[in-house]
Amino acid sequence: MSRPVRFLVCLVVAGVFVLPLVAMVVIAFTPRDALLDGEASLWTGRWTLDNFRGLFDQFPVARWFGNALLVASLTTLLSVTVNLLGGYALAKLRFRGRGLVVLVVLATLVVPTQVIMIPQFELVARLGLVGFFWAVILPSASTALGLFLARQFFVGFPDELVEAARVDGCTTFQAFRRVVLPNARPLMAVMTLLAFMTQWNDFLWPLITLRDPDLYTLPVALRLLQTAYDNDYGGIMAMALLSSLPLLVMFVVLQRYFVAGITRSGIR
Amino acid sequence: MTAPVVEPPPPLVGTTGSRGQARVAWAMLAPNLLLLGVFLLGPLVWAFLMAFQEKRSFGGGTWSGLDNFARLLGDDVFWRALLNTAVFTAVTVPVGVLLGLGLALLMDKALPGRGVFRTIVYLPIVISSLVTSLIGLLLFDETVGIVNGVLADLGLGAVSWQSDGTLAMASVVVMTLWSRVGFSMVVYIAALQDVDPQVVEAARVDGATPWQTTRRVVVPLLRPTTFFLVLINLIWSFQVFDVVYVMTNGGPGYSTTMLVTYAYDEGFGPARNFGYGATVGVVLFVITVLLTVLQVRRNTRSEV
Numbered sequence: 001m002s003r004p005v006r007f008l009v010c011l012v013v014a015g016v017f018v019l020p021l022v023a024m025v026v027i028a029f030t031p032r033d034a035l036l037d038g039e040a041s042l043w044t045g046r047w048t049l050d051n052f053r054g055l056f057d058q059f060p061v062a063r064w065f066g067n068a069l070l071v072a073s074l075t076t077l078l079s080v081t082v083n084l085l086g087g088y089a090l091a092k093l094r095f096r097g098r099g100l101v102v103l104v105v106l107a108t109l110v111v112p113t114q115v116i117m118i119p120q121f122e123l124v125a126r127l128g129l130v131g132f133f134w135a136v137i138l139p140s141a142s143t144a145l146g147l148f149l150a151r152q153f154f155v156g157f158p159d160e161l162v163e164a165a166r167v168d169g170c171t172t173f174q175a176f177r178r179v180v181l182p183n184a185r186p187l188m189a190v191m192t193l194l195a196f197m198t199q200w201n202d203f204l205w206p207l208i209t210l211r212d213p214d215l216y217t218l219p220v221a222l223r224l225l226q227t228a229y230d231n232d233y234g235g236i237m238a239m240a241l242l243s244s245l246p247l248l249v250m251f252v253v254l255q256r257y258f259v260a261g262i263t264r265s266g267i268r
Numbered sequence: 269m270t271a272p273v274v275e276p277p278p279p280l281v282g283t284t285g286s287r288g289q290a291r292v293a294w295a296m297l298a299p300n301l302l303l304l305g306v307f308l309l310g311p312l313v314w315a316f317l318m319a320f321q322e323k324r325s326f327g328g329g330t331w332s333g334l335d336n337f338a339r340l341l342g343d344d345v346f347w348r349a350l351l352n353t354a355v356f357t358a359v360t361v362p363v364g365v366l367l368g369l370g371l372a373l374l375m376d377k378a379l380p381g382r383g384v385f386r387t388i389v390y391l392p393i394v395i396s397s398l399v400t401s402l403i404g405l406l407l408f409d410e411t412v413g414i415v416n417g418v419l420a421d422l423g424l425g426a427v428s429w430q431s432d433g434t435l436a437m438a439s440v441v442v443m444t445l446w447s448r449v450g451f452s453m454v455v456y457i458a459a460l461q462d463v464d465p466q467v468v469e470a471a472r473v474d475g476a477t478p479w480q481t482t483r484r485v486v487v488p489l490l491r492p493t494t495f496f497l498v499l500i501n502l503i504w505s506f507q508v509f510d511v512v513y514v515m516t517n518g519g520p521g522y523s524t525t526m527l528v529t530y531a532y533d534e535g536f537g538p539a540r541n542f543g544y545g546a547t548v549g550v551v552l553f554v555i556t557v558l559l560t561v562l563q564v565r566r567n568t569r570s571e572v
Contacts, residue, residue: 007379010374014389017391017446017450018391021403023407023414024403027406042417093290093292094289095289098293101297110556112509112552114507114549115546115550116312117532118535118536118546120307122314125326201397203396204513223398233409236402237406244395247396248395251391251393259454
């Protein structure tokens with residue numbers, strides 16, 4: 001394909017891909033009556049902030065935002081910590097039963113979360129966690145994917161560096177902390193982004209376990225709003241935009257890491 | 269003057285033999301295994317047990333042998349869900365991976381605005397499945413939706429995206445592809461960077477056209493990447509939930525009911541049949557594992 005043709009094709013593709021996002025933004029700023037007229041279109045020429053005002057007037061949006069931030073941050077911190085430790089042990093330390101652990105972790109990768117939700121809920125309920133953020137944080141922090149990513153990264157980590165630290169008198173754990181971790185920043189960035197993104201976007205499990213509107217996270221509230229607002233798309237899209245904004249900003253700022261993450265953490 | 273004492277070299281603390289290392293390894297794995305064991309493996313085993321139980325409330329449950337599985341065999345909705353899931357997978361996996369490959373090849377070489385194009389295609393990665401589905405509703409709503417609005421502007425009639433089963437499935441497929449293709453593209457672009465330019469050059473010198481070079485040299489070199497992408501897309505498609513749950517909730521009728529949405533509905537829906545929901549889930553899990561093993565086998569065999 002010649003360059004102008006490729007450029008044109010890219011232009012069309014980009015147009016198609018950006019359309020849903022444009023729709024979300026435009027509708028979020030379009031007055032309600034302009035939509036319900038049946039004259040649905042991407043350009044009514046009328047702009048308003050009413051959809052956002054309505055949300056902030058009726059709901060504790062700031063609180064939901066804070067809840068989402070807290071839950072996602074704690075989950076990320078916990079899961080990145082345990083996965084770094086575990087991934088390193090699986091990749092670099094020799095012990096009996098390692099093969100079995102790796103196999104079990106791989107098998108749990110294909111467990112659909114919705115399928116184990118009932119026993120998971122019963123468990124969380126018996127532990128007395130329903131109605132607390134821990135009910136979301138603890139099960140969400142235990143994902144096999146993060147552990148697997150960390151292991152893949154550490155497998156490629158040069159043995160010589162670890163050996164050198166040992167010869168210098170470091171214990172296994174000291175070598176991990178002083179030599180391996182400082183060199184694992186790209187991995188940590190990726191794991192942080194992935195964990196945060198996954199948790200921020202989760203709506204079903206928090207909806208089931210949090211129970212109290214004061215505890216809801218933004219995406220949970222969005223799901224409830226959808227059922228309550230029916231086809232008032234202005235309000236829904238305003239909320240959708242609000243809940244997507246942090247990740248969109250994060251993505252644009254940290255784009256390099258997102259891409260590096262996919263390429264360097266061994267997913268491929 | 270005292271004779272210098274020759275001290276033995278200090279023991280290498282880090283190399284305390286394999287037993288010491290094993291202890292450290294288990295200690296480092298412990299927090300993770302504890303979490304995985306309690307919140308993932310435990311519930312998984314529990315779900316397997318529930319599949320052999322008549323259980324409709326938390327706490328209770330009586331053993332019912334193979335009753336749930338017997339019911340499954342005669343359950344039309346289950347077979348419909350299986351068929352729908354198979355169709356959805358058969359469409360989204362090849363189309364998603366091929367589109368990713370095509371876009372990666374298209375945007376691999378220098379092009380004005382290439383960075384912007386790439387960003388736009390993989391921006392949907394950070395949009396949650398819930399928001400993706402809500403945008404899907406906005407686009408495909410039959411009365412106030414944007415797609416029908418645009419069609420009306422063009423003088424075309426409204427399309428029944430929500431009341432026609434096939435079209436509802438199509439709308440779910442479109443939104444799934446929208447959110448997923450960017451990932452395949454990024455992974456392929458990364459893999460393309462590892463393709464040795466000398467190999468490509470050699471093919472060109474031998475008189476291969478650009479298309480032949482791509483088809484016969486580059487694409488075969490991308491095999492491991494393709495394998496990974498097919499596998500992960502296969503798992504995602506077979507376990508599709510969010511988009512269907514929010515956009516169509518399995519309807520109209522059962523025309524977009526998938527295995528996971530059915531399992532969820534049976535368990536958490538009005539039926540509240542925990543045992544039967546778990547049975548559907550267990551069957552789904554077993555099929556996923558089989559598909560994964562098959563795909564891995566096929567890959568390793570053809571590499572030998």
